[in-house]
Amino acid sequence: MKKIVYKVMGLVLGVLAVISCIKLSRHFMGNVLLGLPIGVFIAALIRQYTDKITAKK
DSSP: OHHHHHHHHHHHHHHHHHHHHHHHHHTTSSSTTTTTHHHHHHHHHHHHHHHHHHHOO
């Protein structure tokens, strides 16, 4: 049960990271496409971290 909660939490945090990076890049630089790779990178890091947590338990 905890594994499912961690996986869902990692997915939600990843999506929020992508959305927030896109919004920040639109606000500061006026370009949406610059924030997308950064957001995807952060989402991948969050996903790896949650996978590492669920593999331990």
